[in-house]
Amino acid sequence: MTPTRQQRPHVPGARGGRGSGPRGASRAQPDVQVTALSSGSAWHERRESGANVLEIDSLEIEAVASGSAVIDDVSLALRPAEILALVGESGSGKTTVGLSVLGHFRPGLRHGGGTVTLYPSHTDRPAEMTALDDAALRRLRGARVTYIPQDPALSLNPGIRVGEQIREVLDIHNFGASAEERTERVRSVLAEVGLPGDDAYQARYPHQLSGGQQQRIGIAMAFAMYPDVLVLDEPTTGLDVTTQAQVLDTVRDMTVRHQVASLYITHDLAVVSEIADRVAVMLRGRIVEENTTEEVLGSPQHAYTRKLLAAVPDLAGRNRIGETAEPGAPAGSVHEPEAPAGSSAGFAGRPEAGSAAAAVRAAGASAVVLEVSELGLAYGENTVLDGIDLELEAGECTLLLGESGSGKTTLSRSIAGILDSYTGRVCYRGEELAKNTRQRTLDQRKQIQYIFQSPFSSLNPRRTLGQSLAVPLEMSGELNAAGRRDRVKDALDAVRLGRQFYSRRPGDLSGGERQRAAIARALVNMPSVLICDEITSALDVSVQASILALLRTLQEERGLAMLFVTHNIALARHIASRVAVLNKGVLVEAGPVDEVLDTPQHAYTRELLTNVPKL
Amino acid sequence: MIARLVVRRLLISIVILFAVSLIVFFATLLLPGDPARAILGQQATPERIAAINAQMNLDAPPWTRYFLWLGGLFTGDLGTSVATGQPVSELLGERVGASVFLMVAAALISVPAGILLGIYSALRRGKAVDSAITGISLVLAALPEFVVGIALVAFFSTTVFTILPAVTMQPPGTQVWDFPLQLVLPVAVLVLVVTPYIARMMRATMIEVLDSGYVEMARLKGVPERRVVLRHALPHAIGPVAQVIAIQLAWMAGGVVVVEFLFRYPGLGQALIDAVSYRDVQVVQAVTMIIAVIYVIVNLLADIVGILANPKLRTGGES
Known part of the structure; x- marks a missing residue:
């Protein structure tokens, strides 16, 4: 855990602005409006008390073709201003779980059982994401629950200007009261993620931005509607370390500032230690371990978690990865022997x-x-x-x-x-x-x-x-x-x-x-x-x-x-x-x-x- | 940037047309038969043949004749028909109009129909409707236009029903479009032959785009399905289809020959067939050049659509 997290500047103005202003006046049509309610609502109290914003309970997802369970008995809960990392290797089903939070199942998969319950801020009624019809899902997606995909180069539409792609979210979900307000929001959210918000920049196409900038556009799009729940699917995988550090900072900052409950999907335990409050480890469609980041990384309980940790290359070279992490190695052997005492840790066996x-x-x-x-x-x-x-x-x-x-x-x-x-x-x-x-x-x-x-x-x-x-x-x-x-x-x-x-x-x-x-x-x-x-x-x-x-x-x-x-x-x-x-x-x-x-x-x-x- | 790309394509097109004119001119020189003899027929005496040759520049060396002919093309003088003695431009004027009318009518129906069928098929991927569209379009694509034409004639004009005319009757002084019923079958044949290709290509590119990350992202943003298809998917799927449409329209310029022959439709195709059988070299040259020009223009339009559909080309190197 990085101690810097608690020291990050908290921007009260940004949050205070949520309750006031035109969004507060939009309560007239609670079913159509998906922008957040003003403070004082039941939901607001719920969030202030730190109760769950999203609950996944005994979720089961199965393959349409075989009927076999791809996701089996997964239960997770997300709380405001908290990042839960969902960790696993490719094929473990972490993206499938992440998408189910938006009520989305990729072709070939279907909901088998269990619930995904969202407590959205625009109404006092919880939404059951696996049971909603398409129209209701669309109202929540991109507004109350948003998604930041793995590869911005693939998920930004190459034929639409970036400003327009952010603006589209606001238009669809009737953000604010006027077109001017939406234009202003595009500008402000771009500034929040550290991009210039001017018209020339907004008029660019995705291919005219660097990978890091593209990912910031994705982040801006996800935060534009002040969502309650955010799903991040390996958002830094394709980025180099410097850009990755900046993007992680932005995500962390925005999550805390806007009290968003985030699900951070990744295979990179080093990133997890930088950004997450809690960690859930997935193995073949099941959660094998869930706890605070310190606990999971510091004293992992499950053999698979220990194996994953042992396999992470560290700069100091303390753990000589691969020595005991052969696939199929008995679980007991995963524990790494301490490096020889002395200053030159890890020198032996170079x-x-x-x-x-x-x-x-x-x-x-x-x-x-x-x-x-x-x-x-x-x-x-x-x-x-x-x-x-x-x-x-x-x-x-x-x-x-x-x-x-x-x-x-x-x-x-x-x-x-x-x-x-x-x-x-x-x-x-x-x-x-x-x-x-x-x-x-x-x-x-x-x-x-x-x-x-x-x-x-x-x-x-x-x-x-x-x-x-x-x-x-x-x-x-x-x-x-x-x-x-x-x-x-x-x-x-x-x-x-x-x-x-x-x-x-x-x-x-x-x-x-x-x-x-x-x-x-x-x-x-x-x-x-x-x-x-x-x-x-x-x-x-x-x-x-x-x-x-x-x-x-x-x-x-x-x-x-x-x-x-x-x-x-x-x-x-x-x-x-x-x-x-x-x-x-x-x-x-x-x-x-x-x-x-x-x-x-x-x-x-x-x-x-x-x-x-x-x- | 677009202007520069378009100008470049335009220049390439002009070079291509020059090359085509060379091939057309020297290939028609190789056609058997002597135009002067063809004109004079029984009355051919060596003096009269020489006189005609001199009058039509037939005694000049081929290069001189080529440039005279090429120069004529630019001034709208397509030469004189050997068979009728009329100026070729006069002879073809009406027929070009008739053929272009046929092609435009077919294009106006088949392009939207192909695109819509393709999109619909892609959206219903794997369902019965999709299989039906794919299967029928495959069968139609495999049939040559004269088979489709004869089948339609048998069905609608002669054997089964007799509700549509099988041939085009055009009294002098009237236009083809004065008799809409006569147009139905020729247009239908072209539409049936061209649409399957467009629909199949549209389906393939649309499926690819619908599977892309940005379409999934659009759905995860809560974009309504209609807008997902029209705004997020279609612009990317249409680019490759424009190329196929161009090839199909260009094919029509040639395929129209068979269809016109089948329905006795008084267009360019008929003129070409007549001219070849009369050894009317000037007309053959002119018709071939006109078809080549249509080919090149259609392809140029497709390239421009392709450029406009691709923001990377549109914005060029300014990144």
Whole structure:
């Protein structure tokens, strides 16, 4: 829990303004009007007393096709000015529960039983969200209960100006008494979320805003009608840490200022610790644990919660994620041993201590496997990369850190020879590589392997893993069919999938299993350099932890030089021995992990480090 | 920004038309038959043939003739019909009007019908109505226009009922639209052939847009369903459909040839068929160019609709 929360400025004017003014005069048609009643009403008293604004009781949601329960016996309650985090991994049903608060069930799902009761502020009668007709639901949605979606780029209408999209909510729900008042409200809510409210800004289309600004538009839209209940569905997932910190601040501030009861859906426990008052943990459609944030994060009761916590990478590197968080690991083993006493917590077992790397060094051979010098790339006027110098040593992992648009993927693709329009040199064991991978020698191609971000799109769904993994071997053409089969099976063993996966197809596999298969494909040619491009960012934290553990093992077993590209600085101490920070195409900082994280030299690195949410 | 994009498309269209004119002119040169002989028939003597050739510039080298012809196109002089001796522009004037009337009537019915059917089908996805619309439109799309035409004639004019005329009778001095009953079947054929494509495309894009995050968001904002469809979904679904509509309208410019032949409709298509059988090169060239112009204009309009429907193109790089 951050102590700063209680110190946040409380803006009395904003709340005082709710009861007074034209909204107070709108009581004439209580069923049509959905703006809040003035103070003194029964609802107002209810809120002042801190009673529940929303109650979910024994909610059951089932799949239409099979009739099986997707959500089973979920009960939650939301109180004013309080943020309840709903935590779970993908597929746990947290979004399904969140949408049921708005009485919405996605196609293929239906309400099976239980109730979702809203106590809206515009009337004294509670509303049963699962039983209302469409018209009644529409009156509440966007007014009394609102939604902030995960990806603003997808959920803002690309063809409507942003001001108009906010204005639409006010128009539909008859906000205020006049058009002028609505115009004024659009302006004021934009100001509240920290955006300029002028006409020129309102006239922009979503594509003309940055991701952070788009999400603020989503927040403004959700707060425009002064709602009673707010559902936030992973609103910061696509944002970089700095923007995420700002958006979290805004959400927190608005929730407290307007006494909104919020349900914050996320898989990120670090974010939870920054923003939530209470936490409910979901596993396969059920709530397994619910308590205050301190209790859940500090002394988790359920094994699954402990597993989730153990899998969260922390900047300090205290818990070496993945060591015991293998999927299917017995629940009892989740508890992390304390780091060795002393100041250098977590130093033991660092990747550079790997036996193969040590052997290389002991032999006195030059450990530099790959050397990038003066690498630059520009598209016309637009410089993407500028003067990049980077060295990768055998048995060492370098974390290449950068936010979206920093050029990190461009750099890794240039090194791999997928992009060939760069200037500068990439040398493998002292020998300059041709720019395009097609011009490189067979051995050079085999030695440098690339793993893509999304395991869902990098494996051909029509081929078995055996077929997909044999392709690199067919390309190198050194082994016969039997030899290739053995090599592929060995690789499947090496990534802890096992050779029984040889004839399975990607469709039967989970995300983590697919990424293991993709890693195996990179390993079949026995490379010495592995480029991992955001390979864990599409995965849940517990899967990420197990993949990181696998990479550490492989690195130690094989003495691989690894470039681990990521936007998540918290992974640094868990995988890498060196860190290189890329900002707008320039390497602003590079060095050993501890040096960079403990004494960052560049302002950009320092800013990143301050904005990382901490457990 | 829009102006610049439109001007660019316009320039491209002009280049395309020039290329088409080259192909049309030199392809028709390859048609068998000698125009002078065709005109003179039995009375062809070498002197008279030479005289006609000189009069019609037929003795000039092909390039000179091409530029003379091209120059004529710009001044509205489409040449002289070899078969009738009349100026081609005079000969075709009325027929262009008749064909365009047929096409516009068909377009005015099929475009809204296709769009509405597509939207309705998308909104009733998976229900019986949707399956019926999808199935029937697939069958119609698979049938060539002359099959549809003959079936309609058999049903409404000859075999089953005899309530509609099967051919167009147009006394001299009257216009095709003076006899609305005669128009029903030709227009119906074009509508039946064109509508399924539009409806199917509209359904596909609409379903995609209805599944999008911003449509779900609009519903979660409490936007009434009618407004969700018209304001939030339709503008995004219509862009790709405009392209299909353009292709269909452009197809009509050519498909009208078959339909006109079937119903003896006095339009461009009839003129083209007659001209080919009389080796009337000038008319063939003119009709082909007119059809090409219609093609290009319709596609240009579709591009403009596409640009207007896309705010990223509309606002250009100003972000």
